Amino acid sequence: MAPAIGEDAKLASSTLYEENVHFGTHLEVWGSWYDTEKKCWGYACCKGTRQRQRRCPKTAPLAEGEVEEEDDLEVKVSRRLAELLEKNPSFCGDVPTPDQEKIWSDVELRNYVHSNGLIRPARTKGQQKPEPTAADWKVLELEPGTDPAQLKKAYRRLALKFHPDKHHGDKDKATATEKFRKVVAAYEAIAGHVAEIPAVAATTDGGQKRRWRIVVVD
Numbered sequence: 001m002a003p004a005i006g007e008d009a010k011l012a013s014s015t016l017y018e019e020n021v022h023f024g025t026h027l028e029v030w031g032s033w034y035d036t037e038k039k040c041w042g043y044a045c046c047k048g049t050r051q052r053q054r055r056c057p058k059t060a061p062l063a064e065g066e067v068e069e070e071d072d073l074e075v076k077v078s079r080r081l082a083e084l085l086e087k088n089p090s091f092c093g094d095v096p097t098p099d100q101e102k103i104w105s106d107v108e109l110r111n112y113v114h115s116n117g118l119i120r121p122a123r124t125k126g127q128q129k130p131e132p133t134a135a136d137w138k139v140l141e142l143e144p145g146t147d148p149a150q151l152k153k154a155y156r157r158l159a160l161k162f163h164p165d166k167h168h169g170d171k172d173k174a175t176a177t178e179k180f181r182k183v184v185a186a187y188e189a190i191a192g193h194v195a196e197i198p199a200v201a202a203t204t205d206g207g208q209k210r211r212w213r214i215v216v217v218d
């Protein structure tokens, strides 16, 4: 059976570059040069072997202090993940493939992004929900049996306090991350459902900025 027209159109639009079409500011096409040392193709104009580097050093030298754009990094994601990443520009965790995340619920995927890839849904069939312990209540700084409204409030406060995106410097971040994980696990054990990870606004103090491009595949 021939593919539906929509399928064809999708394929065509996902082809990001065409053969023999000049890319970026390069004067020559990709494949116009072969680097025998690196054993890979490149651009003859600048002998560059990074296919997705738009800037040709010969035609557009870097200005002083300018940083090279790493536009040869691209990741293929589902539409729902692309939308989440759009809203969370500081996300810099591992990007799950559409195949990996298709069995995650929307909440799980959102949690994954909001936790910067830290809280990956556990997907073991028949996994038992952990029974809450006194230690779980202690992590949330509550007395055992505190009412659900207070529980939720405490969880949110501590999740935001220890959110890895709010901590900088390796040591501080590692300590906060550990605490954050414990807070989430304790809340899930007590509440009996998946904890919603609050989003933290992207930091502007020279924090990490995503360096890769997103390609939607569904």
Ligand SMILES: [Zn+2]
Binding pocket: 025, 026, 027, 028, 043, 044, 045, 046, 047, 048, 055, 056, 057, 058
């Ligand atoms: Zn070039």
